[in-house]
Amino acid sequence: MTLPILLISLFTFVELNCENLFDCQHDSLKNDTEFLPDGAYHWTRTRYWQKLDRIGQTILSCGEQQVPNQLSPRSKASKRKEGGVNNGKSWQLPDMVALCEVENDSVLRDLTRRSLLRNARYDYVMTNSPDERGIDVALMYSPYSFRLIGSHSVRVKPINGMRPTRDILYASGVTASGDTLHVIVAHLPSRRGGEKYSRPFRMAAARQVAAVIDSIYNNVSVEAKIIVAGDFNDYSNSESLQLLSSKRMVEVSQGVKGRNGAEGTYRYQGQWGSLDHILASRNLADSLTECFVNDAEFLIEHDEKYGGVKPHRNYIGPRYNNGFSDHLPLVARFGW
Numbered sequence: 001m002t003l004p005i006l007l008i009s010l011f012t013f014v015e016l017n018c019e020n021l022f023d024c025q026h027d028s029l030k031n032d033t034e035f036l037p038d039g040a041y042h043w044t045r046t047r048y049w050q051k052l053d054r055i056g057q058t059i060l061s062c063g064e065q066q067v068p069n070q071l072s073p074r075s076k077a078s079k080r081k082e083g084g085v086n087n088g089k090s091w092q093l094p095d096m097v098a099l100c101e102v103e104n105d106s107v108l109r110d111l112t113r114r115s116l117l118r119n120a121r122y123d124y125v126m127t128n129s130p131d132e133r134g135i136d137v138a139l140m141y142s143p144y145s146f147r148l149i150g151s152h153s154v155r156v157k158p159i160n161g162m163r164p165t166r167d168i169l170y171a172s173g174v175t176a177s178g179d180t181l182h183v184i185v186a187h188l189p190s191r192r193g194g195e196k197y198s199r200p201f202r203m204a205a206a207r208q209v210a211a212v213i214d215s216i217y218n219n220v221s222v223e224a225k226i227i228v229a230g231d232f233n234d235y236s237n238s239e240s241l242q243l244l245s246s247k248r249m250v251e252v253s254q255g256v257k258g259r260n261g262a263e264g265t266y267r268y269q270g271q272w273g274s275l276d277h278i279l280a281s282r283n284l285a286d287s288l289t290e291c292f293v294n295d296a297e298f299l300i301e302h303d304e305k306y307g308g309v310k311p312h313r314n315y316i317g318p319r320y321n322n323g324f325s326d327h328l329p330l331v332a333r334f335g336w
Contacts, residue, residue, distance in 0.1 A: 010333050011333065012093075012333050013098070013331075014330065015230065015278055017326075017327035021051060021102045027134055055115070060093075061298075093142060095142050100187040103136065104136065112140060124139060129153070135187075139151070154168040162189065162204065165187075166186070170182070183229070184228045186209050188201075189205060229278045250279060257292070258293040258300075274293075276327060298324075
Protein backbone atom coordinates (compact mmCIF):
# COMPACT_ATOMS: atom_id res chain seq x y z
CA MET A 1 0.00 0.00 0.00
CA THR A 2 1.38 3.38 -0.99
CA LEU A 3 0.63 6.20 1.40
CA PRO A 4 -0.28 9.58 -0.11
CA ILE A 5 2.40 12.27 0.10
CA LEU A 6 1.28 15.38 1.89
CA LEU A 7 2.61 18.49 0.19
CA ILE A 8 3.73 21.03 2.77
CA SER A 9 4.84 24.54 1.86
CA LEU A 10 8.07 25.27 3.71
CA PHE A 11 8.99 28.74 4.94
CA THR A 12 12.75 29.07 5.44
CA PHE A 13 13.95 31.65 7.97
CA VAL A 14 17.66 32.47 8.35
CA GLU A 15 19.50 34.46 11.03
CA LEU A 16 23.05 35.67 10.41
CA ASN A 17 25.53 38.00 12.07
CA CYS A 18 27.54 39.28 9.09
CA GLU A 19 30.69 40.29 11.05
CA ASN A 20 31.14 43.99 10.36
CA LEU A 21 29.48 44.45 6.99
CA PHE A 22 30.64 48.04 6.47
CA ASP A 23 30.93 50.03 3.28
CA CYS A 24 34.05 52.06 2.49
CA GLN A 25 32.53 55.51 3.04
CA HIS A 26 33.08 57.51 6.20
CA ASP A 27 30.00 58.58 8.15
CA SER A 28 31.03 61.70 10.05
CA LEU A 29 28.45 60.92 12.75
CA LYS A 30 29.77 57.42 13.43
CA ASN A 31 33.00 55.78 14.59
CA ASP A 32 33.54 53.73 11.44
CA THR A 33 37.12 54.81 10.66
CA GLU A 34 38.55 51.30 11.24
CA PHE A 35 36.67 50.10 8.16
CA LEU A 36 38.04 52.58 5.65
CA PRO A 37 40.84 52.03 3.09
CA ASP A 38 43.32 53.86 5.35
CA GLY A 39 41.85 52.42 8.56
CA ALA A 40 43.15 49.69 10.84
CA TYR A 41 41.48 46.95 8.77
CA HIS A 42 42.46 48.41 5.36
CA TRP A 43 38.89 47.93 4.21
CA THR A 44 39.06 48.44 0.44
CA ARG A 45 36.31 48.36 -2.17
CA THR A 46 37.68 45.04 -3.43
CA ARG A 47 37.32 43.50 0.01
CA TYR A 48 33.90 45.08 0.44
CA TRP A 49 32.48 43.66 -2.80
CA GLN A 50 34.00 40.26 -2.10
CA LYS A 51 32.41 40.33 1.34
CA LEU A 52 29.01 41.12 -0.17
CA ASP A 53 29.24 38.15 -2.52
CA ARG A 54 30.34 35.90 0.32
CA ILE A 55 27.40 36.93 2.47
CA GLY A 56 25.22 36.24 -0.56
CA GLN A 57 26.82 32.82 -0.98
CA THR A 58 26.20 32.09 2.69
CA ILE A 59 22.51 32.97 2.42
CA LEU A 60 22.00 30.98 -0.77
CA SER A 61 23.55 27.90 0.83
CA CYS A 62 20.89 28.07 3.57
CA GLY A 63 18.30 27.07 0.98
CA GLU A 64 19.67 23.56 0.57
CA GLN A 65 17.51 20.89 2.16
CA GLN A 66 17.20 17.13 2.36
CA VAL A 67 14.58 15.43 0.21
CA PRO A 68 11.83 14.02 2.50
CA ASN A 69 12.15 10.29 3.15
CA GLN A 70 8.56 9.79 2.01
CA LEU A 71 9.57 10.58 -1.55
CA SER A 72 9.64 7.39 -3.61
CA PRO A 73 12.72 6.41 -5.66
CA ARG A 74 10.70 7.04 -8.81
CA SER A 75 9.76 10.54 -7.60
CA LYS A 76 13.38 11.27 -6.72
CA ALA A 77 14.51 10.15 -10.16
CA SER A 78 11.87 12.33 -11.76
CA LYS A 79 12.95 15.35 -9.74
CA ARG A 80 16.61 14.76 -10.63
CA LYS A 81 15.61 14.84 -14.27
CA GLU A 82 13.82 18.13 -13.65
CA GLY A 83 16.85 19.55 -11.85
CA GLY A 84 15.03 19.77 -8.51
CA VAL A 85 17.04 17.14 -6.66
CA ASN A 86 20.76 16.51 -6.56
CA ASN A 87 22.06 13.52 -4.58
CA GLY A 88 19.07 13.46 -2.28
CA LYS A 89 18.98 17.22 -1.80
CA SER A 90 16.85 20.06 -3.10
CA TRP A 91 17.19 23.83 -2.93
CA GLN A 92 14.77 26.67 -2.33
CA LEU A 93 15.58 30.35 -1.86
CA PRO A 94 15.33 31.32 1.83
CA ASP A 95 12.14 33.27 2.36
CA MET A 96 13.41 35.61 5.06
CA VAL A 97 16.81 36.58 6.48
CA ALA A 98 17.48 38.48 9.71
CA LEU A 99 20.85 40.23 9.55
CA CYS A 100 23.02 41.72 12.29
CA GLU A 101 26.10 43.96 11.96
CA VAL A 102 25.15 45.71 8.73
CA GLU A 103 26.12 49.37 8.51
CA ASN A 104 23.46 51.19 6.51
CA ASP A 105 20.96 51.29 3.68
CA SER A 106 23.71 51.53 1.06
CA VAL A 107 25.10 48.17 2.18
CA LEU A 108 21.68 46.49 2.00
CA ARG A 109 21.01 48.01 -1.40
CA ASP A 110 24.33 46.67 -2.70
CA LEU A 111 23.69 43.27 -1.10
CA THR A 112 20.22 42.86 -2.59
CA ARG A 113 20.75 44.58 -5.95
CA ARG A 114 24.40 44.19 -6.90
CA SER A 115 25.76 41.04 -5.25
CA LEU A 116 25.20 37.32 -5.92
CA LEU A 117 21.71 37.88 -4.50
CA ARG A 118 20.65 40.34 -7.19
CA ASN A 119 18.49 37.80 -9.05
CA ALA A 120 16.73 36.74 -5.83
CA ARG A 121 14.84 40.06 -5.84
CA TYR A 122 14.94 40.39 -2.06
CA ASP A 123 13.35 43.46 -0.50
CA TYR A 124 14.44 44.71 2.92
CA VAL A 125 13.73 46.93 5.88
CA MET A 126 16.29 48.04 8.44
CA THR A 127 16.99 50.29 11.41
CA ASN A 128 18.96 53.53 11.70
CA SER A 129 20.33 53.22 15.21
CA PRO A 130 22.32 55.48 17.53
CA ASP A 131 24.99 52.76 17.86
CA GLU A 132 28.35 54.52 18.04
CA ARG A 133 29.94 52.34 15.34
CA GLY A 134 26.93 52.72 13.09
CA ILE A 135 25.93 49.06 12.86
CA ASP A 136 22.28 48.09 12.51
CA VAL A 137 19.96 45.15 11.98
CA ALA A 138 17.95 44.37 8.86
CA LEU A 139 15.34 41.98 7.55
CA MET A 140 15.46 40.74 3.98
CA TYR A 141 12.43 38.98 2.55
CA SER A 142 11.30 37.48 -0.70
CA PRO A 143 8.29 39.39 -2.10
CA TYR A 144 7.13 36.10 -3.58
CA SER A 145 6.50 34.58 -0.14
CA PHE A 146 6.02 37.59 2.14
CA ARG A 147 4.03 40.78 1.56
CA LEU A 148 5.14 43.52 3.93
CA ILE A 149 2.39 45.33 5.83
CA GLY A 150 4.62 47.65 7.83
CA SER A 151 7.78 48.03 9.88
CA HIS A 152 9.38 50.37 12.36
CA SER A 153 12.35 50.70 14.69
CA VAL A 154 12.06 50.52 18.46
CA ARG A 155 14.62 52.54 20.40
CA VAL A 156 16.27 50.96 23.44
CA LYS A 157 16.52 53.56 26.19
CA PRO A 158 20.01 53.42 27.72
CA ILE A 159 20.28 52.83 31.45
CA ASN A 160 23.04 54.23 33.65
CA GLY A 161 26.48 53.44 32.19
CA MET A 162 25.08 51.97 28.97
CA ARG A 163 26.27 53.09 25.55
CA PRO A 164 23.70 53.81 22.82
CA THR A 165 22.87 50.48 21.21
CA ARG A 166 21.12 49.02 18.18
CA ASP A 167 17.43 49.67 17.66
CA ILE A 168 15.06 46.72 17.56
CA LEU A 169 13.41 46.09 14.20
CA TYR A 170 9.74 45.11 14.01
CA ALA A 171 8.05 44.04 10.79
CA SER A 172 4.74 42.42 9.93
CA GLY A 173 3.36 40.97 6.75
CA VAL A 174 1.39 38.20 5.10
CA THR A 175 2.99 34.96 3.99
CA ALA A 176 2.09 33.01 0.86
CA SER A 177 -0.10 30.78 3.03
CA GLY A 178 -2.21 33.80 4.02
CA ASP A 179 -0.94 33.90 7.61
CA THR A 180 0.09 37.18 9.21
CA LEU A 181 3.65 36.95 10.54
CA HIS A 182 5.28 39.32 13.04
CA VAL A 183 9.09 39.44 13.05
CA ILE A 184 11.40 41.07 15.60
CA VAL A 185 15.13 41.38 14.91
CA ALA A 186 17.49 42.34 17.73
CA HIS A 187 21.21 42.70 18.37
CA LEU A 188 21.67 43.06 22.11
CA PRO A 189 24.63 44.91 23.70
CA SER A 190 27.99 43.14 23.74
CA ARG A 191 29.79 41.64 26.72
CA ARG A 192 32.34 44.44 26.77
CA GLY A 193 33.56 44.90 30.34
CA GLY A 194 32.61 41.34 31.27
CA GLU A 195 29.39 39.33 31.35
CA LYS A 196 28.33 40.43 34.82
CA TYR A 197 29.01 44.13 34.22
CA SER A 198 27.23 44.19 30.85
CA ARG A 199 24.29 41.93 31.79
CA PRO A 200 22.00 44.83 32.86
CA PHE A 201 22.47 46.41 29.43
CA ARG A 202 21.33 43.27 27.63
CA MET A 203 18.42 42.95 30.03
CA ALA A 204 17.34 46.51 29.24
CA ALA A 205 17.23 45.60 25.54
CA ALA A 206 15.56 42.24 26.22
CA ARG A 207 12.83 43.96 28.23
CA GLN A 208 12.19 46.20 25.24
CA VAL A 209 11.88 43.15 22.99
CA ALA A 210 9.49 41.61 25.53
CA ALA A 211 7.42 44.80 25.46
CA VAL A 212 7.07 44.51 21.67
CA ILE A 213 5.89 40.90 22.06
CA ASP A 214 3.36 41.96 24.70
CA SER A 215 2.13 44.72 22.41
CA ILE A 216 1.49 42.22 19.60
CA TYR A 217 -0.43 39.89 21.91
CA ASN A 218 -2.45 42.76 23.38
CA ASN A 219 -3.19 44.69 20.20
CA VAL A 220 -3.35 41.95 17.57
CA SER A 221 -4.09 38.54 19.06
CA VAL A 222 -2.84 36.11 21.68
CA GLU A 223 -2.66 33.67 18.76
CA ALA A 224 -0.37 35.93 16.71
CA LYS A 225 2.49 34.18 14.93
CA ILE A 226 5.79 35.75 16.02
CA ILE A 227 9.46 35.15 15.27
CA VAL A 228 12.21 36.81 17.33
CA ALA A 229 15.75 36.43 16.01
CA GLY A 230 19.19 37.94 16.23
CA ASP A 231 22.49 38.05 18.06
CA PHE A 232 21.65 38.27 21.76
CA ASN A 233 25.27 38.11 23.02
CA ASP A 234 23.82 35.66 25.55
CA TYR A 235 23.24 31.93 25.79
CA SER A 236 20.02 29.95 26.07
CA ASN A 237 20.24 29.74 29.87
CA SER A 238 20.87 33.48 30.24
CA GLU A 239 18.40 35.76 31.96
CA SER A 240 17.60 37.66 28.75
CA LEU A 241 16.58 34.51 26.85
CA GLN A 242 14.62 33.22 29.82
CA LEU A 243 12.66 36.48 29.90
CA LEU A 244 11.65 36.11 26.26
CA SER A 245 10.75 32.45 26.75
CA SER A 246 8.36 33.52 29.51
CA LYS A 247 6.39 35.45 26.88
CA ARG A 248 4.95 32.26 25.37
CA MET A 249 7.94 32.03 23.03
CA VAL A 250 9.88 28.84 22.27
CA GLU A 251 13.57 28.93 21.41
CA VAL A 252 13.49 26.63 18.40
CA SER A 253 17.26 26.99 17.93
CA GLN A 254 18.21 25.79 21.41
CA GLY A 255 20.94 23.17 21.29
CA VAL A 256 21.02 22.87 17.50
CA LYS A 257 24.24 21.88 15.78
CA GLY A 258 25.69 21.75 12.31
CA ARG A 259 26.29 18.79 10.03
CA ASN A 260 30.04 19.24 9.60
CA GLY A 261 31.29 19.61 13.16
CA ALA A 262 29.86 22.93 14.38
CA GLU A 263 28.29 22.68 17.83
CA GLY A 264 27.01 26.25 17.87
CA THR A 265 27.09 29.44 15.82
CA TYR A 266 30.23 30.91 17.39
CA ARG A 267 33.55 29.57 18.68
CA TYR A 268 35.77 31.34 21.21
CA GLN A 269 39.06 29.88 22.41
CA GLY A 270 38.06 26.43 21.24
CA GLN A 271 34.63 26.45 22.89
CA TRP A 272 31.44 26.39 20.85
CA GLY A 273 28.43 28.38 21.91
CA SER A 274 25.37 30.03 20.40
CA LEU A 275 24.95 33.76 20.85
CA ASP A 276 22.47 33.72 17.95
CA HIS A 277 18.92 32.55 18.56
CA ILE A 278 15.57 32.07 16.85
CA LEU A 279 12.43 32.04 18.99
CA ALA A 280 8.89 31.43 17.77
CA SER A 281 5.47 31.78 19.34
CA ARG A 282 4.15 28.43 20.51
CA ASN A 283 1.64 28.06 17.71
CA LEU A 284 4.37 28.70 15.14
CA ALA A 285 6.92 26.49 16.90
CA ASP A 286 4.48 23.61 16.49
CA SER A 287 4.94 23.85 12.73
CA LEU A 288 8.77 23.70 12.87
CA THR A 289 10.13 21.01 10.55
CA GLU A 290 13.83 21.52 11.29
CA CYS A 291 16.36 23.95 12.73
CA PHE A 292 20.12 23.70 12.41
CA VAL A 293 23.41 25.57 12.22
CA ASN A 294 24.51 25.91 8.60
CA ASP A 295 28.14 24.85 8.72
CA ALA A 296 28.55 24.19 5.01
CA GLU A 297 32.13 23.16 4.31
CA PHE A 298 33.09 26.50 2.77
CA LEU A 299 31.87 28.36 5.90
CA ILE A 300 34.27 26.57 8.25
CA GLU A 301 37.99 25.96 8.48
CA HIS A 302 40.31 23.83 10.56
CA ASP A 303 41.11 25.22 14.00
CA GLU A 304 44.87 24.78 14.13
CA LYS A 305 45.17 25.87 17.77
CA TYR A 306 42.33 23.98 19.44
CA GLY A 307 41.48 21.30 16.89
CA GLY A 308 38.22 20.62 15.16
CA VAL A 309 36.63 23.32 13.04
CA LYS A 310 35.70 26.97 13.48
CA PRO A 311 33.84 29.59 11.42
CA HIS A 312 35.86 30.86 8.46
CA ARG A 313 35.76 34.45 9.60
CA ASN A 314 36.69 37.55 7.62
CA TYR A 315 39.23 38.92 10.10
CA ILE A 316 41.30 37.38 12.86
CA GLY A 317 42.12 40.42 14.96
CA PRO A 318 43.47 42.98 12.47
CA ARG A 319 44.60 40.26 10.02
CA TYR A 320 42.49 39.80 6.91
CA ASN A 321 41.42 36.16 6.67
CA ASN A 322 39.46 36.43 3.42
CA GLY A 323 36.52 34.56 4.93
CA PHE A 324 32.81 34.92 5.50
CA SER A 325 31.79 35.68 9.09
CA ASP A 326 32.80 34.82 12.64
CA HIS A 327 29.19 33.60 13.14
CA LEU A 328 27.52 30.71 11.36
CA PRO A 329 23.92 31.16 10.21
CA LEU A 330 20.90 29.58 11.87
CA VAL A 331 18.28 28.04 9.59
CA ALA A 332 14.70 27.29 10.69
CA ARG A 333 12.02 25.81 8.44
CA PHE A 334 8.34 25.99 9.20
CA GLY A 335 5.63 24.00 7.43
CA TRP A 336 2.55 26.06 6.66
